[in-house]
Amino acid sequence: MLPFPAGRDPVEPGGPLPPLLRLYTVRQVARILQVTEEAVRKLIFTGKLAASRVGIFVRVAEPSIQAFLDESRCARPDERRDPLRRKRRREAV
Numbered sequence: 001m002l003p004f005p006a007g008r009d010p011v012e013p014g015g016p017l018p019p020l021l022r023l024y025t026v027r028q029v030a031r032i033l034q035v036t037e038e039a040v041r042k043l044i045f046t047g048k049l050a051a052s053r054v055g056i057f058v059r060v061a062e063p064s065i066q067a068f069l070d071e072s073r074c075a076r077p078d079e080r081r082d083p084l085r086r087k088r089r090r091e092a093v
Helices: 026-033 037-045 062-071 085-092
Strands: 052-054 057-061
Touching: 026 037, 026 057, 026 062, 037 057, 057 062
Parallel strands: none
Antiparallel strands: 052 057
């Protein structure tokens, strides 16, 4: 039996957990990022995705996932280099 009523949070009765306390398993992070569990473990091992150990378990906080996504975002079209720039320069010569 659970030490608190089903559907209720132990930290804030009746409310959702604050974002800093929302932790995800490697499997859940893999589903969120739509990659394999092995890819998530590699991101954690290389330090690209911050994670914590809770006993023997690895957990990833929600802000860590958001920070990873913010750092790895693709450039907007106006920030990208012109792919035809090199070709145009060769044609001008």
